[in-house]
Amino acid sequence: MAKQFVYDDDGDEITAWAESEAEAVENARSELDAAGVDLSDDEVRDRIRVIPSPQRIKSSAEEVLMDKRRRGGIEAAEVVESGMDVGLGTGSTTAWAIAAIGWKLDSGELEDVRGVATSLQSHDLARELGIPLTDVDGFDGLDVAIDGADQWDPENPHVVKGGGASHAREKLVDSMADRLVVATDDEKRSTPLSYPVPLSVLPESRNVAQRWVREMGGEPQLRYAEQKDGPLFTANGNVIVDCDFGEMDDIEGRATELARVPGAQEHGLFVDMVDSVVYGTDDGVDHVEF
């Protein structure tokens, strides 16, 4: 995980990013010297916190560090209260929500929160931040889930998810929550939704699935891995067909059709599941409630 040093002196914020604590102290030292601030190494270490590392997330470093995603994620964590059981989503925006929950537990602002991760990467981030974790078998339901979106609709409680191939476990965890809060940014807003829908299928059904999607009027694309030959495999050993239908006016109809594809495991349409959207903008954060 990456480290961030934060120092706020009368509203002047000094930040130094690094991959290790030693590097963070060193970077912080040069920032502090330049600003003429005198802090001991121990004081510097006290102000270093864990932040999401771009290497562990599908998105590029630029996306992970994008201000509006960071703002959206951190603000979304405000819904978490002490004693809650929380679904922890996946992606560059939710990573900031997970980080913010960890910081609040560390400072004592939150107590007795348990998380259920929607992916290995969210599990590892939460563990490093000291968030107690369990799995779906430990619960009948969760108080809230915070998750990202590849596209969201400001007029309807639906999102497209699965850009990071984690939509199956996300749907399981998110559907268990009394409230699903989507953490995102204003650039992913669209009415109607039109983002290609990820459909995870058994590897053997990849060609059949693509034929079915073409017959539905969609344009299928098998998702290929980076730094590995051939298709990308999900955490459960399935492959992904991204299905481009253009604008989806009948989202319930699309969801039903996709679920019928032979060998389909899960699709990335989250229909009627969203309770709130918290989205970062160029100059702040906004909310939509459903």
Ligand SMILES: O=C[C@H](O)[C@H](O)[C@H](O)COP(=O)(O)O
């Ligand atoms: O499979 C990945 C998830 O559905 C993510 O929540 C989604 O791709 C959004 O991720 P990000 O916030 O990185 O754009």
